[in-house]
Amino acid sequence: MPATSYLRRLCACLALGLLVGCRPEPAKPLDQQLYVWQRQWRPAHEQALAESRADFSTLRVLALQAQPQAGWSRALVDLSRLKADGRPVIAVVRLDGQLPALDLDVARTQIGQMLADWQAAGLNPSGLEIDHDSASARLAGYTDFLLKLREQLPPGLKLSITALPAWLDSPQLPALLRAVDSSVLQVHAVSNPRLGLFDPVQARKWAERWSHVTERPFYLALPAYGMALLPDTGGVPLVESETPLNRGGERRELLADPQQLADLGHQLRDKPPAHLAGLIWFRLPLPGDRRAWSLTTLAAVARGDALSGRWLVELSSQDGLYDISLVNVGNLDQALPPRVELSAEQCDGVDGLSGYTLQALPQHLVFNRQSSARVAAGGRRALGWARCIRIDQGAWHVYP
Template structure:
């Protein structure tokens, strides 16, 4: 099975979903999919989609959203780019769980208009996914909404939902799952922000429990990103792919690639029944400082070893004594910035470090000392400082972790 083309594997999962097959799915590799969750499409999407094409079979694209106060908004996706990409598409509609009430008629109108516009643009989604993180007490109303929505959808379009672990304790869950063709269990960002983005043990336990409740193949949504926790007098707010203009104390949260990789391996070794694949949140764009670099995401999805590879570089931009020092990470995992760099140098007339380090003279030349712990992501480069010295060679730099 591992030698089959990815499109064939995706087709097999589709057949399993239709037939309700269980025994065969355990022998198949995980299908790997991606959420495209940017609310504004950029030229960088072309590079990101092309780079992800070989490893991720399906794109789940944020297409429409409704938020309290902001109302309804359509995501202006790049239809020509998605057509050229050629991968199967799932249109995702985000209905914020904090909406005072769900206007079912308005939602159906917005969704059917979206699907018609996608069709006119040459985009034919294979499924519609509703992402509505409502409280368990509101599941009966959500179930009725899904039943009515199904009647308004084009024939043959599958309907799925994003689901929360909190719903596992609700007696209404079975009725809810009966209204959809499949579900995506989200196991990141579902606890209080102060508890972090992801807990590997809880994620695995939730997947096992979901397998007991779902009679159909389901997928697991895993994190490949970080977020900022902003604490202020009005409470805690989470800042993720979009910046929030809020004042307050900020703390960075992050899904640790090693921890996520460990739970993926555990899922492979002790695969819950009906677990058909993984969906990664989110497609990383160049310049997205909180999303994992694609090299890290790809390694975790493939089950490859994770390792950083940090190296110091010395560049001489002009034909004089100026040297510029930087650090690069050519590995596939983040690595901690070195605590200290001893630099063999002579006749240094001037020097300075960039924020995060301090540079001063030493018995052998110069020394760079880290001021605060930080990581360098895979594929990233960080400038450290500069110096004007008559002699300063890369081979004379000793790095202390």
């Protein structure tokens, strides 16, 4: 090989190596964790935990709470089921923000006994999270509480806190964050409820500001649920979420938009703020939790999958009697459609179900929605029944 040709090839290889070496390393995947926030565990937890295992690395489990009037109470956690799940567990202690003061001695006793009971059941939490909505003016006292509490915790148990964006303006925040191993910045349901449940633009701004204050890992707590606002006689709306309130009145439903959260997740993966370690989703959904996303939608958002909702009309018939159902075959929970039409012939008996009325026209069956509801991804809803000579399985339309 001529010397000049060899040199050209050598230079080309060196240049290619330099280019490859200068490429930025791909961003680390964001850890995906899950809050388990039910105060009383049910048999349904077993399946929900099993189905969530592939997509969520760690469970943050409500374990203990203190409230101004009710005092201290344990969440009734199925410890054997939690142990069998096998994932790392962080026990969450909820200290209500309206408590007049934080009693360190009582807190230490309650938390110590809870940890001892968990360990006796063979469950060793990897961390403890304190969830306390402290007023900004009381952060110095909260910092002192955490430092003293940490001295009493078992060696190696990581301590974290749930944190509020309102603390960003406090000069005490850096000292507070140095008192713990990590923080969880809650960016949902932190403003006036009339302004909504979640604002993705504001959430990203808070995360960026938080990254400039903390020197330690932090997580974002993101919503996978909805809530309702009820009017109150004092002019301040009441919030109803996972626990129904025994109060009448019109409810204004608010729901975190999965597509908004999916878009935010893509932005955070592409350009994560400094020290952002992952995302924690609130909350593990169980059957009957009508204000939580389905686990199918939640997992799709956490993975960064493209979201799509698609309806399928299914028929089952016997001796000319048709049962008609609507199936959500996408990975996105959807509101019931306002109207569904089918091609049909000679129908002499019809009726709508599940909030739909059914009108029989000469060549069509028309279902009109009378009440709103959501159908989970993979779920189905009975539309009604009809006795007809024929219904065309392939000739149906869902509007919109």
